[in-house]
Amino acid sequence: MTKKADLETLRHSASHIMAQAVVELFPGVKLGIGPSIENGFYYDFDMPEQITSEDLPKIEKKMKEIIKSNAKFEKIEMTKEEAAQFLEEREEKYKIEILHEIPDKMVTFYKHGDFIDLCRGPHVRYTKEIKAFKLLSIAGAYWHGIETNPMMQRIYGTAWASKEDLDNYLTSLEEAKKRDHRKLGKELDLFSMHEEAGAGFVYYHPKGAMVRYLIEDFMRQENLKRGYEMVAIPHIAKIDLWNTSGHTNYYRENMYFMQIDEQDYVVKPMNCPGHILIYKRKLMSYRDLPVRMFEFGTVYRYEKSGVLHGLLRVRGFTQDDAHIFCRLDQLEEEIVSVLEFIDFVMKTFKFEYEVNLSTRPEKFAGTEENWDKATEILKKALKHKKMPFEIDPGAGVFYGPKIDIKLKDALGRTWQGPTVQVDFNLPQRFALNYTAADGTKQTPVMVHRAVLGSLERFLGALIEHYAGAFPLWLAPVQAKVLPISDRHNNYAEKVAAELRQAGIRVEVDQRKEKIGAKIRDAQLEKIPYMLIVGDNEADAGQVAVRHRSEGDLGAEKTAELLAKLRRDIDSKA
RNA sequence: GCCGCUGUAGCUCAACGGUAGAGCAACUGAUUUGUAAUCAGUAGGUUGGAGGUUCAAAUCCUCUCGGCGGCUCCA
Incomplete structure (x- = not known):
């Protein structure tokens, strides 16, 4: 028996019981969806009145009654037509929408007590099997996650096979709270943000700046050891540069614009065009390649105010950014050595990690052929390094596929970390070239890579990983x-x-x-x-x-x- | 951006329509101390900002700037 599937069944059943409790307590509720998720479950409701966290104990109490009644979960099959009629009668408009998306002729409902819900199942047999649960929070959530759709009220809960498991989970939530980098950042006097200076912009205090400097210093050494050369570029550039790179098309909504002498300028959201200008300063020969440029590049990106989060999501941040310009025949080897570099750095900081390969998104630049080629090379490099990976379809950046690495911290939580992106597009747009052995002009391939990602985000992850107790080499005061x-x-x-x-x-x-x-x-x-x-x-x-x-x-x-x-x-x- | 919650002294919090308070930190003094908090005193706030309601606003309303939990997006 697979324990994971059992837990999912349990949590999903808990969400049904919660839905029943909510329907009984708050008349006029329309049901959305109620899946199991990692560590728990949620259910989305469209309801006339606003519920608050003070309602949660009431809902929990009702749920306990339902559980105690030990109702049986029954599976009911209907044809789509019957189901449609049934849901129409109840005016469950969201459920009707879901029904239309189901391709099968027959659909299933699950019923326990007086509550019946369109659902694929499976469920536990009796409500009494839900032994340990707790409702955690309430949040707004768009129907189907689409901004133009109505906002539902989502209730999050957690459910476990035993009281003990539940307590352990709640304890780990407490532990995570204690490690929150925003809290520790204040307590350890590492950094701050200022209302008068703008949301999403970080001010490093002496101790935070010291940790950051130590990380930078380490990375500088390691980059130099691996044949990267340091470069430095300005923070603003004329819009022309971004027209050429395509950012004004593909990245506009994240960019800050300004005017100087009636000319349009852009505050850089990425470092690549700058590095490209440096590449273009002279004629390159195939003997010069690969060219590896590295810098701590500070970028500014507009982010919706609601998504800002401590150091993890900010509007100004610094990447340990590098661009490798190489021949196609050098690409795989370059990727392999980047993966090796990443592995070394992650081990140094004592992070485990998971690897994702992100493929072509809907909005993309370049040809499908180049995309496929690049994706194949990334796969080959991962296999060569024997790194297990999962494919994340459609999650690539507009200019190329990428390898994303998720760090796993001391509590087993994951954090976005290193990224490696292949780019056939920018070299073309900027007409980059090198002289091949036969004297012809060839276009180089470009690799964008960041090992730490953003220093801000990495520092946030590090603080939580170490619970603020930095190892000796990183401690601001040793x-x-x-x-x-x-x-x-x-x-x-x-x-x-x-x-x-x-x-x-x-x-x-x-x-x-x-x-x-x-x-x-x-x-x-x-x-x-x-x-x-x-x-x-x-x-x-x-x-x-x-x-x-x-x-x-x-x-x-x-x-x-x-x-x-x-x-x-x-x-x- | 959207939904909900929230903003009081450097920090953590109290006061919930009737003259803004505590602990810690700071400062001053006493104590000269052996492995997780010595004692006493002093000072500190146009209650995030701007309007409004009221005899009276930290408290109610509107707008605005932040923060928190989500949605969505990402380094």
Whole structure:
């Protein structure tokens, strides 16, 4: 028996029971859809009155009554005509719409107690089998997810096979809440957003900026090691550039426009056209390829106000962006080495990941033939790297297919991360070329790739992944020296200076507080090492080492500690 | 953008038509302290902004700017 399918059945049945409860409590409700989803279920209702979270306990109570009544789930078959008539009588207009979309002649309804709903099933046999559920939230949702359709009221719930599973899930929700990067970002003084400066724009505080700098520095080194060259480009360019690239056609709704000297300019939403101009500065030979350009490129994209979310969805962000210009015969190898790079970086940050291959969308540039060719090469590269992947049909960008990688964090949640995109289109639009061995002009292929994606989003994911307790190499403050009393301040400064000299990021807590308070505050700041110094340490030239998670580690010479820190930092443990 | 909720001191929250309050943080003083909060005092707010209703608005209404949960979209 497959446990997953059982849970889906259970959750779907729970959604039916919720629908019954809602119908009974709120007359005049029209039913939308009520599927099971990851970890739970929802049901969409079109109803005359607005429900609030205060109604949830009432609905839950009604559901419990229904469950207790232990009604049997019965399957009822009807022809489409019978079903249509049945639904017409009940004026279930959304259900009628669904009915019309079903190709089969016969359709099924499921009935329990007085409640009957058009449904494919399957369901549990009796309502009593729903042993552990909880309603979680209410939200608006367009019918069929289309903006011009009516807004339904959606109720989300969760259901599990046992009370224990439910409690575990609720606990993990709590844990996720504690790790929320917006909360930790404030508590750890990493970044902020400002109403007066605009939504979706991030201000990095010294500590947040330090983490970002450390990530950038690491990535800079790794890119250089792999044959990328650094470039830098302006943030605005005349609209002509974006007409040539096609962005004014395909990406218009995400772009910011401005005027300078009566000329139209665009704030860059992508870095590729800039890198292309650099490619075009001189004649390229086949011997020059591949050309790999890398930069931390800041881009600005208009996003609907309702979708902005902490660091994960913003209007201005910086990508660790690179463009590889190569010959077609070099493409697969380049993709393979990018995949290798990605794997290395993800391991460094201790992320697991999943791979998706996104194919041609409806709105696309270039020829179908080129799209197919590119998609094949991506597939081959993935197979070569033995990376399991799933195909996401129609999810490619307008200029080419892409490999998207989803990170899995410490709680098993997924985050959009690295992306690799093949592009036959831009090289043509910009008439890029190189001189082949036979002297003819050939068009290069372009690969867009970002390993971290956006630094903002990646930092958000990292904060939640580590719950704010950055590993030593990324910690904005790696050690804090805590003098027992203020007569130890001098020695504390001496220790700090010695560590700082060796490149350790260290602070001294000279406040007139008891050692317990200093430790508590350092713990809350999630600083990896607390170095306590009093008479004993000052006399012996030592520090009493306390680690944020391992506790008291005893006293040792500053030089010994330093060597240990160095080792951990270098290995990025 | 749309639906719902929400915005009070640096932070976390209270006051729910009748003169805006607490804890923490900050500042001052005392304490000189050994592994997660020493004590006392001081200062701090045109209640996000603009209009309106009312004798009276943090509280009710309208608009606006943010935030939160979704829809949709994406790095």
